Amino acid sequence: MDRVEVLVRVADLLEEASGLLRRLAEEGTESEDRRQVRSGGAHGAEAPVPEVVESAGGEVRERVTADNETVRLLAEKGIGIRRIGDVSAEEEGLLTLARVMGRKASTIVPLVKAIKRAQSSRSALSLSLRDQPQEVIADVTLVASMASKAGLLPNYKYLKSPQYRLFCEAPVSPVAINFFTGQWLELFALQTVREAEAAFGVDTHPVAGVHVELPNGDQFELDLVFTVDGRLVWVEAKTTDDFAGLLPKYKAISQSLCRSERDAILLWSGFERGDVLQSTRGALARMTLCSPDGFPEYVAGLLSGGQGNGGAEADGLKVG
DSSP: OOHHHHHHHHHHHHHHHHHHHHHHHHHHHHHHHHHHHSOOGGGOOOOOOOSOEEOTTSOEEEOOOTTSHHHHHHHHTTOEEEEEOOOOHHHHHTHHHHHHHHHTTTTOHHHHHHHHHHHHHTOOEEEEOTTSOHHHHHHHHHHHHHHHHTTSSTTOEEETTTTOEEEEOOOOSHHHHHIIIIIHHHHHHHHHHHHHHHHHTOOOOOEEEEEEEOTTSOEEEEEEEEEETTEEEEEEEESSSOOGGGHHHHHHHHHHHOSSGGGEEEEETTOOTTOHHHHHHHHHHTOEEEOTTTHHHHHHHHHTTSOOSSBGGGGTOOOO
16 A cells, blocks of 8 residues: 555544544434433423424424423423424425315325325326216315425326326425325324314414434324323324334323323324224224324314214224
């Protein structure tokens, strides 16, 4: 190895060492932050909470302090709050689309599946609706048209009778991928709670996208948490069926956060009320299963002082 190669190698080693030191320093700072946001537990010390929430672009959009009832209750339960997500202006603009998708979740399944296939293959979307019922055709084309206006389905086109086929380019923008792979259901849950607040004249202090550290050290993101009569209500939104392995973890979180399974809601786009086998997942997770169709009714039941209607238990099925 000549002198130049030796110098290059030394420079590389120094750069690696510098990067390692930076990472160690960051980890040390993060550990200290975790200790600061944790509750005092048995000592009863109240945990500090983030004062400022920033959107992805860095714009300050909301201040969340210990005065927020939901955040305060999380801290009291020994939940370390690492970061509180923010609904950006971009996401606020998609709330209307998310609401329509949630209300029509059972009839727009062909469209959602076709979009996910197109995103996975990064190919153009072509969906035939020729053999679908009129309700499905109407709902699918409504949602597709709204998504196109929002910029999520590029070059969207629908051919009416006799073709009954819709087309668009691959919807692979980061916003489209994030939205159609699950964000739409999370936004639907948030919008539903907001509408219920307005209807009943109450403030549930909803907080979305809360990154927490549980008392056992595990880290987790809570899709939505809000407060009803001094107790926490947690909503986990799922748009796929492959979460059976997470049920024990969900049960542990439910036991840490919620007084009963009625306040831990598993909002599952694929759930069909009356399906006893599917409802087994609710029992294993100590959660109440809700379909998007039944979710607004269930939340209304919680806010009206009832136990909530519209979940699996509405059909007389044991959920926990």
